[in-house]
Amino acid sequence: MSILSAPFQQLCAIFGSITFFQWIAIFVVFVFYIYWSLTKNYGKFEKQGLFSIPPKLLFGNNQDLFLQTKPMITCYREFYNQFGNNKCGICYEGPEAKFYVKDPELIKQVMIKDFDHFVDLNFIPKELANMPVNEFGLANALGDEWRALKSSITPAFSLKNIKNIGTNINGPALDVIDSLKKCQNGVANMELYSGYFAMDCIGRIVFSIDFQTTKSGGNDFVKYGDGFFESWRFAFASLIPSVAKNLNFAMFNPKSTGFFLKLAHSVLSGRDGTNAYPPDVLGLMMKIRDGKLIPEDDDEKGSKQTMAAKCMDNDMICRTLMQFFMDGYDTVSAMTTMCFYYVAHHPEVQDRLIDEVDELSGRVGTNITGDDVKDLHYMTQVYNETSRLAPFSFTLRRCTKPWKVPGTEAVIPVDMGVVIPIVGLHYDPTYFPDPEKFNPDRFSTENKHKITPGTFIPFGLGPRQCIGMKIAQMEAKILMYQVFRNFRLEPSESTPFPPKWRSDHFNRIQGGCNLKLISRV
Numbered sequence: 290m291s292i293l294s295a296p297f298q299q300l301c302a303i304f305g306s307i308t309f310f311q312w313i314a315i316f317v318v319f320v321f322y323i324y325w326s327l328t329k330n331y332g333k334f335e336k337q338g339l340f341s342i343p344p345k346l347l348f349g350n351n352q353d354l355f356l357q358t359k360p361m362i363t364c365y366r367e368f369y370n371q372f373g374n375n376k377c378g379i380c381y382e383g384p385e386a387k388f389y390v391k392d393p394e395l396i397k398q399v400m401i402k403d404f405d406h407f408v409d410l411n412f413i414p415k416e417l418a419n420m421p422v423n424e425f426g427l428a429n430a431l432g433d434e435w436r437a438l439k440s441s442i443t444p445a446f447s448l449k450n451i452k453n454i455g456t457n458i459n460g461p462a463l464d465v466i467d468s469l470k471k472c473q474n475g476v477a478n479m480e481l482y483s484g485y486f487a488m489d490c491i492g493r494i495v496f497s498i499d500f501q502t503t504k505s506g507g508n509d510f511v512k513y514g515d516g517f518f519e520s521w522r523f524a525f526a527s528l529i530p531s532v533a534k535n536l537n538f539a540m541f542n543p544k545s546t547g548f549f550l551k552l553a554h555s556v557l558s559g560r561d562g563t564n565a566y567p568p569d570v571l572g573l574m575m576k577i578r579d580g581k582l583i584p585e586d587d588d589e590k591g592s593k594q595t596m597a598a599k600c601m602d603n604d605m606i607c608r609t610l611m612q613f614f615m616d617g618y619d620t621v622s623a624m625t626t627m628c629f630y631y632v633a634h635h636p637e638v639q640d641r642l643i644d645e646v647d648e649l650s651g652r653v654g655t656n657i658t659g660d661d662v663k664d665l666h667y668m669t670q671v672y673n674e675t676s677r678l679a680p681f682s683f684t685l686r687r688c689t690k691p692w693k694v695p696g697t698e699a700v701i702p703v704d705m706g707v708v709i710p711i712v713g714l715h716y717d718p719t720y721f722p723d724p725e726k727f728n729p730d731r732f733s734t735e736n737k738h739k740i741t742p743g744t745f746i747p748f749g750l751g752p753r754q755c756i757g758m759k760i761a762q763m764e765a766k767i768l769m770y771q772v773f774r775n776f777r778l779e780p781s782e783s784t785p786f787p788p789k790w791r792s793d794h795f796n797r798i799q800g801g802c803n804l805k806l807i808s809r810v
């Protein structure tokens with residue numbers, strides 16, 4: 290008796306009877322099918338009057354980005370310039386057509402006025418977003434679930450709470466100073482210390498735990514925090530999302546997501562049963578879960594409270610906490626690093642910054658609080674100018690209700706991705722004259738009103754704006770305050786100006802940020 294099943298035997302018989310010319314025909318049909326699936330979206334929206342840049346087969350308009358032949362910032366700047374005077378148009382990410390919005394008025398319409406048509410962030414392709422391996426907290430939540438979660442979690446990030454956090458993160462800043470003093474009058478890689486600091490801050494803000502990252506000169510928290518993003522994963526999933534879906538493909542490194550999820554679950558289970566809600570982000574989420582927190586903008590029936598409590602089970606708590614590590618570590622670390630970089634390369638800016646720091650230091654000394662930070666006006670200008678020059682290059686939306694493009698016949702359909710070109714706007718000479726120049730005075734009281742609304746958006750815009758914006762700014766300012774109280778920074782040979790961006794990262798520079806430390810005390 291044959292060990293092969295009957296259907297398999299039939300299949301073998303069919304294949305065996307196919308002639309050479311029939312094989313060629315099958316191959317040709319297969320090649321045409323692949324070609325058709327890669328190009329079926331090309332030209333569809335152009336027929337409705339939208340501009341596009343001619344796409345390349347397989348890569349669309351993103352070849353350099355996918356192959357990492359150019360840094361992300363460079364790719365997105367070139368791309369923005371290729372759109373010329375068009376207010377919007379179509380760009381191709383691999384085979385997928387996306388709506389590209391360049392005009393600030395249209396950007397405000399998409400992100401604020403017509404938000405109902407573009408509710409979802411779109412960092413994970415739709416095909417992959419609903420797989421457990423890619424389900425994270427707030428940033429991935431959709432529609433009403435997202436609304437309820439965001440309005441419940443937002444109080445943890447309110448100005449009042451942030452001010453309290455200020456005192457909390459002074460400790461991690463002083464740890465950095467202790468370490469820097471050991472390499473006094475030497476060279477320090479400020480990228481490393483900004484990373485340690487960002488990790489220690491997030492440990493305290495989220496769990497009230499001191500990770501002691503700086504004190505121990507690095508640990509598993511930074512190892513796994515550094516490992517979250519692997520650009521090849523984004524390239525693969527964007528180019529062939531249907532294959533990625535079948536492979537149950539993870540958009541972020543599963544070792545890192547697994548590490549922080551396990552951490553979140555273990556801290557949560559340690560707290561449960563104690564009936565305590567410590568004043569940190571985890572404590573707040575536990576309150577939401579237990580129906581003990583009423584969102585500020587809730588209606589009389591308490592609909593948002595009910596909805597938030599329903600969404601906020603232990604799994605969602607841990608996924609959201611993990612997401613705060615994902616979103617709040619690398620971004621803060623990179624931006625703070627770049628603040629040091631630009632200041633070190635601009636001694637005249639550093640003089641003014643140090644004057645301001647010394648003035649505050651005369652009043653408060655080491656113990657700066659969240660309230661004191663608001664007096665650091667020039668530092669705010671420095672931070673803003675840094676986030677203009679070294680932002681995350683873009684943000685995304687997904688169309689959730691058909692939207693007619695003003696002034697055209699084109700209609701953006703549900704599920705279409707939308708690209709908002711942050712870095713392109715930030716370097717556009719129409720909005721920021723002499724855009725390559727590091728000039729914090731663009732953000733002075735006299736000048737900031739001249740900035741066209743919708744053109745300076747390092748943290749996004751509208752209801753989906755970054756929830757961690759104020760924390761990120763507070764963290765950077767407290768570290769800068771402590772560093773410039775103690776040191777002057779000077780560039781080293783290995784960290785030249787202008788910045789040489791890395792091609793495998795969003796906004797980090799090649800070789801780290803090695804700066805000379807000149808003691809001031």
Ligand code: HEM
Nearest residue numbers: 428616617620621624684748749750753754755756757761
């Ligand atoms: C310099 C630091 C940071 C930068 C440049 C940054 C940038 C951004 C941007 C551009 C967005 C998309 C906003 C939009 O499309 O309108 C975003 C969203 C988000 N960020 Fe940040 N971020 C930073 C720090 C943080 C921190 C510290 C946290 C958390 C502790 C955080 C958590 C989030 C979350 C949860 C979202 C999604 C919000 C939502 O879906 O409603 N970010 N961020």
